[in-house]
Amino acid sequence: MSHDVQLGMPSLPAPDYPAEVRERLAADAKEVIDRYPDSRSALLPLLHLVQAEEGHVTRTGMRFCAETLGLTIAEVTAVATFYTMYRREPGGEYQVGVCTNTLCAVMGGDAIFEGLRRHLGVDNGGTTPDGKVTLEHVECNAACDFAPVVMVNWEFFDNQTVESAKALVDGLRAGRAAEPTRGAPLCTFRETSRILAGFPDPRPGAVEAGGGAGPASLAGLRLAKGEHAGGPARVGPPRGAPPSTTKQQHPGEHPGSHDAPQKTSASDPDHPAGPVTEEGEG
Numbered sequence: 001m002s003h004d005v006q007l008g009m010p011s012l013p014a015p016d017y018p019a020e021v022r023e024r025l026a027a028d029a030k031e032v033i034d035r036y037p038d039s040r041s042a043l044l045p046l047l048h049l050v051q052a053e054e055g056h057v058t059r060t061g062m063r064f065c066a067e068t069l070g071l072t073i074a075e076v077t078a079v080a081t082f083y084t085m086y087r088r089e090p091g092g093e094y095q096v097g098v099c100t101n102t103l104c105a106v107m108g109g110d111a112i113f114e115g116l117r118r119h120l121g122v123d124n125g126g127t128t129p130d131g132k133v134t135l136e137h138v139e140c141n142a143a144c145d146f147a148p149v150v151m152v153n154w155e156f157f158d159n160q161t162v163e164s165a166k167a168l169v170d171g172l173r174a175g176r177a178a179e180p181t182r183g184a185p186l187c188t189f190r191e192t193s194r195i196l197a198g199f200p201d202p203r204p205g206a207v208e209a210g211g212g213a214g215p216a217s218l219a220g221l222r223l224a225k226g227e228h229a230g231g232p233a234r235v236g237p238p239r240g241a242p243p244s245t246t247k248q249q250h251p252g253e254h255p256g257s258h259d260a261p262q263k264t265s266a267s268d269p270d271h272p273a274g275p276v277t278e279e280g281e282g
């Protein structure tokens with residue numbers, strides 16, 4: 001198997017899988033493709049399938065996807081390089097993603113990432129020499145209630161600290177079982193990729209496992225639905241700001257000028273450049 005992959009500038013032709021591997025993957029691929037009315041819709045799960053085979057998406061894997069779906073290598077490459085859940089080079093058994101998006105960052109995510117970077121001796125995207133842990137920044141995982149969050153192979157480890165995160169990666173490298181805070185049990189990166197390809201999740205209790213949103217998100221959901229959030233519901237100007245003189249809009253009322261449909265070149269031939277705002281042409 002080739003591991004010296006540069007997806008940005010692939011050199012052709014990519015080597016094919018050994019016959020027995022290709023035969024096995026072809027059977028798996030057929031099962032996936034049969035779920036879709038249009039075979040090309042199966043590209044994302046097939047990329048997970050080939051990632052499960054080798055631990056990352058190789059040129060060989062992309063060739064397999066292209067030939068199986070009747071796509072060009074360029075089309076497959078464009079998709080494989082767009083989504084960050086596809087690895088472009090070999091990585092560790094455990095993908096440790098530290099959320100450094102805004103809320104997690106200020107709650108300690110930046111400190112956790114820096115702590116792990118020093119502790120593991122690898123930078124973003126780097127893998128420990130034992131092949132166990134790949135460290136990376138990740139974006140918001142919609143788990144902000146539990147910030148700062150660390151994901152291992154896309155399972156949640158909530159409310160982390162620098163020390164708990166170090167203990168987590170130490171345990172993974174030592175082969176000790178790590179239990180996610182909620183949701184399904186942990187498995188390896190390749191096993192996760194196969195599940196993401198759409199094959200049955202073999203982990204005991206994984207399907208039944210919870211892992212839903214936290215109280216703050218649920219309160220926001222109730223407010224969005226117009227229900228009482230369970231506490232004092234208040235929608236108003238930011239703390240310390242003078243009271244707004246703008247009348248609040250209620251359902252059914254005519255929208256204000258900010259909300260009204262913008263003029264376009266079609267509706268306003270005198271200004272063909274595009275929408276017109278109060279500040280000028282947009």
Ligand code: FES
Nearest residue numbers: 099104140141143
């Ligand atoms: S900012 Fe980290 S989960 Fe949302």
